[in-house]
Amino acid sequence: MNDIKNEMNNGGKKENIDISRRNFFKFFGKSSVAVGTVALIESCVKKPEPEKLLPYLNVPETIIPGVPYFYATTCSGCPASCGILVKTEDAIPRKVEGNPEHPLSGGKTCARAQATLHQLYSPDRIKDNLIRGKTETKTISTDEVIQIIADKIKEADPKKIFFITGNITGKTEKFYLDFASNFGIPYENIIRWETFSFSGIRKASELLFGVQSVPIFRIDKSDFILSLSADFLDSGPSTVLYTRWFGQFISVDEKAGRKNKFVHVSPRLNLTGQNAQKWIKVKPGGEVVFASLLLNKIIDEKFSNYSYLKIQVPAGLQEKYNILQKDIDFVAKLLINSSSPLVIPPSYGAEDLTSLCLVSLLINYVLGSYEKNISLEGFSYSKLATYSEISSFIQKAKNKQVDILFVMNNFDLVYTIPDSFGIKSALSEIPFVVSFAYHQNETSDFSHLVVADLHPFERWGDSEIVNGLISFYQPVIRPMYQKLQSEDILIAVANKLKEGSFNYQSFKDYMFGQYGFSDEQIVKYLELGGVFNFDLAQKPVSLKSDVTEVIGKLKFNEVSDGLNLIAYVPYHIYDGRLANSPWMQQFFDVSNRVSWTNSAEMSKKTAQKLGVKNGDIIEIEKEGKKIELPVAVYYGIVDDVIAVSVGRGHKKYGRFANTGANVFDLIEPRYDQLSGDLSFFVPNISVSKTTKKLRRLPTDQGVPRTLGRGVAFFTSVQKLPEQDYYKKFKDYEKLLKKRFPKGDIEKYNRDSAKPSPYKWGLVVDLDKCIGCQACVIACQVENNIPFVDQKEVIWGREISWVRVERYFVSPEEIEHKGEHHNGHNGKESDELYPVFVPMMCQQCDHAPCEYVCPVYATGHTSDGLNYQAYNRCVGTRFCANNCPYKVRYFNWHDYYKNIPEPLTMGLNPEVTVRSKGVMEKCTFCIQRIKYAEHNAKVEKREVRDGEITPACAQVCPTDAITFGNLKSESSKVSQVRKSKRADWSLKELGTDPAVTYLEKVFDLEILKG
Template sequence: MDSNKKYWKGLEELNNTPEFVEKNKHEFGEPIPIEDVLSGEGLLGKTPRRDFLKAVGFGVGAVTLAACQKVPVHKSIPYLIKPEEVTPGVANYYSSTYEGHAILVKTREGRPIKVEGNPNDLLAKGGLSAQAQSSVLDLYDVSRVQAPLLNGEGKEWSDLDDYVKLELAKIKDSGKKITIVSSTISSPSTLAVIADFITEYPTAKHVMYDAVSYTGIIQANQNSFGKAVLPHYNFDKADVIVSFGADFLGTWISGEEFTRQYVSNRNNKSLQAKKMSRHIQFETGMSLTGTNADNRYPLKPSEEGVALINLYNAITGTTLPGSKKLADNATNNAITLAAKELVAAKGKALVVAGSNDVATQVLVNAINAALGSYGTTIDLDNNSNQYKGNDADLAEFINEAKSGAVAAVIFLDANPVYDYYNTKEITEALSKVPLKVTFAASLDETAALSTAVAPNHHYLESWGDDSAIAGYHTVLQPTINPVYNTRQAEESLLIWSNNAVKTYYDYVRNNWDKNILALGGLSGQKGWETLLQTGFVKAAAKPAGSYAFSRDLNAVAQTILTQSAALVASGDKAYELHLYQSSAIRDGKHANNPWLQELPDPVSKVTWDNFAAMSLTDLKKLNLQEGDVITIDANGTSIALPVLLQPGQAEGTISVAVGYGRVKGGAVIESGIGKNAFPLHSFRNGTVQTNAVAKISPTGDQIILAQTQTHHSYEGRSVIREASFTEYKKNPYKNSGKDGEHKDYKSLWENYDRPTYNWVMAIDLNACTGCGACVVACNAENNVPVVGRDEVRRRREMHWIRIDRYYSFNEDGKSVTEEHEIDKLKNVNNVSVVHQPMLCQHCDHAPCETVCPVLATVHSSEGLNHMAYNRCVGTRYCANNCPFKVRRFNWFNYWNDSRFENYLAEQHTQLVLNPDVTTRFRGVMEKCSMCIQRIQAGKLQAKIEKRPVKDGDIKVACQQTCSANAIVFGNGNDPDSEVSKALRSERTYYVLEELNVQPGIGYQVKVRNTTESEA
């Protein structure tokens, strides 16, 4: 590896501060005073855990009844088998859909316990996001509305229906307006139901809006090409990708799909063919996508439009009026280089921007048209349906409501009282609407102001469909009877509009019979049953057309430059504000999910909070420390947040995540998590904008963030290896250590044969984006407990797999002088990042096994390191002796200890638990088991079928959910297995190989497509 490169997890580790050294002395966190333990308070407050869990958790009785009730008349069809009845101990898998992705839902004894990607899903090929993995948890949430409400009082459905129908009839006779406000709906059947409702009530109108809007792209395509659509992007067809603030591997449009596409040009197969795409990222805050870029350049929001104009000029050879260079020469040079590379890759180039500004996106369209991207990397004919909201439509509804023209509003999967930028305005508008109905599943901020609440089913209780991409239709089927007295929103609309079709199941079935089944060559009952087993149909794709751009860009450029000038921060303590979605919580709909709240942010590694990210230069300038609270004033709103040092943050800017600070919608939310940043948005030129000028001021307060980035330190030992693509092509073994002299390590252990199976794993650092979906998948599969903010602060998170994030820059070897400190500041502001999944390495010469006095951790004949929980007495010798720091000590009975609170409810977790995995008790060590339960199930199935285990029969949870296929597991004894082939890669190395513990997990060297001068 490059000896000049310095890798570090946080600035405290880089500087080896006394505080960092002291914290690392306490591997298992700070001790709790014995009197607090005995009193049951600890650091987690005075609420007894059992009581708190009942408040936050879910009702066992209702779910037990739902799981045990008779199967409904219209049966769901399992994916693989058709049982006559539930067989205890045997899982059933049902096809369904989540946000347009085809999925499989695993049920045990009638309870959904795990969601997996359907391996035939056209979008992610079996990959699944952290949000989808965690969605099963929401099914059992007692925060859900459990029965209809009218003016805050529980009612029967018949009473609610009578009231709503009477009011709607009055409004129909009066001629006043009815508005259905929803987030994007891509379900053909739901859209048909709404159309029928509007037919019954001609003054009704459907308004779609998205909390995080893509109106700018849609309107730009309307202005540029006459097609008001969100394109379908093909990153797999792009040799050169340039992104301006679009987090396309994370939260931008279709992250799992784009990840699969992106990695296909950068993984083992591509590299062995000596091919690799090139990715350049310009952005304000460090995003997940930015951490994966070959080259990344910090850029202020006010500079983005100027940079795009310069890119257009360099590509086309023209000069738009008002063009000017940026202040930073390195960025100017990067734009010139990017233009040359894009032109050289004409037809295989792609430029994307995360801006929601129409003029900016029109310019991006012009750039892509000049590069010949339409019809190849951009498809306007097989468009995306994932975001269709229109910001102007919602603004129009608010104005109409304020004027008194709207007599009824119905909210479907929409919470504008929380996520609209002007809370005061939306609240005032709703106060003038007599009838307010919501289908909210929980009493969220909008539901709290509604006249009637008609609680919707959870998607795992529902019938339906989806079409995320034009021509690709997935089906939704229930996997459990309704847990509470809820009803599907579409069925409510059918009843209220006096539709001849009384049940939504019949409606969906009729719609598919008439319009969709034939697209997959299916028909009739047999076709319907086939659909319920396969999960989707796909129509033949339309030819993707090329589109020429003919608009005059002079006015567009002037609009962009005017907006850029308005974003320049001037004056004391004025900064450019950048708002973004966190990778876990997204727009706030998932804020009540503790699995997601405890998932470390892939970049900052913060859990349970949002924060104000700033550069080291700005922190020093303002004399601030991490955790100091500042107020941020923008758009007439002020919020207070702790600051966080973010390497790579553009100087003079602040980045804040939206989706936090909700006040209603569940016990986790209402415990107080972060601040609401949506009001910091502004409405300009017809769209909601994510950038603004903000004034900041310190409050004098401080908050300790629950941040995991420097937990489990290697004490400076090297674990990351990377090379440039140029180096790799010259020497494929570069930095893997395989081209050096063989080292004959001495061993204290004997070697044992693995006669049948040798379970091993390969992890490709070039494929891993650091998204964290594997962490949540492991939580769900292996009953890993959530511990809460305070316990994370004490370094006691329980995740069996973690994603270590390393910053790096080239060390110059200078002595520590004032000049060197200035250089270090520049280096910290311009870093590269590597993500490394780290879990138990299942070492053949495991140091943990040697020191265990009770043989609680032992090695199997199949190469796995096992834990016998009932033997473990909690000495923690094994964790002290583990060089990888992957063992977790279970301080408390997080699942059912009545003395301590927990954000994951006891009753709730008893229902979502995987019965094949033991729940660990207090005082034992736990760590990755390589999903031993899945290994045993795979072996048993092969035995029943009287055959050997085939490669791919067994997939561990982290592997199965990874859209990038970064994790490969299998039998190392099979030379033709995928894992054996991966481990034979010239890039394979083993972490801390010099210790000769012989890990069972091999990593592939990270390769960046940079020249040696750029690396």
């Protein structure tokens, strides 16, 4: 050691030992090999058990292991009943896709549908039938269940037997009615219950036209939409259908330079509102005043023959609600000048929901929209119970008029009905409650018998959501726990009590028997997904004679001056049924972008007034009931209002569901007077700051402004004619030439692999992107992306290969295309509009990440992809640091270990599950590319255009994402790319991305109007 000391001190034998960096790494490498060998020896000492290789007992003829099969069934993520295809590999469902044949889904899904798979594999499913005795709970067999139910029904008075089911339609409805009539149970005792029953618009249609209906708004046929707090993109009657139509509606016609117009009048920007070209702010409850004044205005302007429909608005209300006459005139002008306008009301929640729906439908009627783009017949939600009907049922239960209650379809009554209704005490009054549930929930605690039901992916069923549009449920997996579905149990019960009450042994036979299908027809329709004989015809409607009386009775609420609370339905969790999916919990709320909790969403001014910041935890109180939530400051909400999403704060819905707070706790039983729907508006709440706070809000939002960076792309209809496709591409080529004068050789300095006929590319049309993040969740399911908990999200360690970035831009920025006003130096604008940018790996041709990897774990492929070899990655994270797009994600822990059994069954066997210390990123779904390439190679041809669709493009309901081969001129992606709106993210860096963005198009006329 002394020698070394001397060497160090006086330079020693410096000349003799020449240690270059290269030599150092040589030795380093050798010694690493040595260390590796030791590790190998150690691993060999513990001899690993050889894996088992289990063959089939009998080979199913139709299945080849390792080849994916698709089965058509129906989604259960919300009552909309979209047709889906479930991809199963080795008889295990792996992914949900839209059914292209189905008229509602058209091959697309929303984010919720993707997460239904997590319901199926939920670790908190009910596995055994439970009977609750006085002292103990024990498991019983299905035969005993049938015996017990039969005995109870025999003893009970049929008039006191009640069913609570979902929105049953088609032959499922007939089944329940048959069951009831067999035992003399009155039909009224079958209560169809969904948390959101669309009762406002149903009642409004009844008052105006005498028909209870949820009309279908033909968004695709319209050229102007006025949304009055509408939510058709969030959670409307059919999210996917409306989103698909909206994509057609909103996309710009480049040649004609024309874009349809969309104005949103609301206190809050939900997903629908964020896609509007203009947001007119009103205080909560002001929409109906706005609508009435608008109706009066258009009658005055053009439709004087309808002057009897004018609505008396109390004097001074307009000023109190701060509604500007300018805005009304502007919207009235747009409505009158457009050829097929549409006014869409919300489906739930507002204080005077029915009045709002009524006035909106009246405007539509006056404008003649019923003949052009509204189908009055609409969706079959018309038999759903309202909250006031549920309330009267609870009263009956308390008065001991209910002997047996069957809760079907996994409904969580105790959770979805606000506590103030007294549902808990009512259920404990009922002598016998049977809950058919596939998942743990709070209702199970109040049930005497819990029957382990089948998940919709394991059962038979049907749904007729539009008259004549029948979708079938069929099992896509063998039942995981119990074997019989609820209807089969009811058939067995009925046949036990009364011989021959059903001529069928199973519900499947009953259903197809009722339809009268032959065996060939059954196969044909199951392959198709259903029977689609329906008609969305627009028929002229006539008003009822007593409409003027109804209008005369309309009441307007006074402005509530205090702090108010709005409960809204989140896009991803809906009424809370998807809350136990950890991927849905990690999903960033579409408006305030907070994950793993709901939040008290408020404007900047309100936050300043309350003296709170992002992440502070506040206590919201209303009449003694309190909830605690973190503050999320959001641009899209008016002052003095706090918005909180429903569907959180479960107590018994599984290990992941207990996040945030249940806002139903604060909601009082106040009904909309006309329809009996519950008001989701809580006036005059009190808020106090607590000492607790989050380290950081669990959000993926960074700086929400573009700050002059080339990250969000937008233009205006007015600017569009000046833009030139050829000039844009030439400028871009020049830029690349300047950056890399010698061309390709400078890109990698590598021996180029074999030339490939393909160069994969992606085009994202920002004009069509609505920011719903369905692509994010589809990517997570397809690519085995792990979820991380809230703590990790706060650290910013969430993994999502594609994320939807949101940048707010002001009208001034739009006017100057972001060049002069970067929104930072200039005056902050009052009006901001979001641009959504789905950001995935750009697969750069000159990728900055590739230069820096010391172990060649990432590199470029011959077909233009930027691959990542997970087994080669050592986790230096140099690549992520050098990536200007920040699309590389690091596994800080073994996140896959968080995935509990049997949730792991949903993992895609085609994609490696990454472990700790590995960098991962988007690869344009390389497994799908490879699958198609293999098929093409075997068939000795090239890959056809459209044969490969990455998960994000496949799910996108507005078709914003196009994927294909850029080397082929005729491919769809090359055609779409030849647009004058084309642009590249951070192009001045010269990375030459394979992803092209098409600018979002705003309308300056509307923005300034």
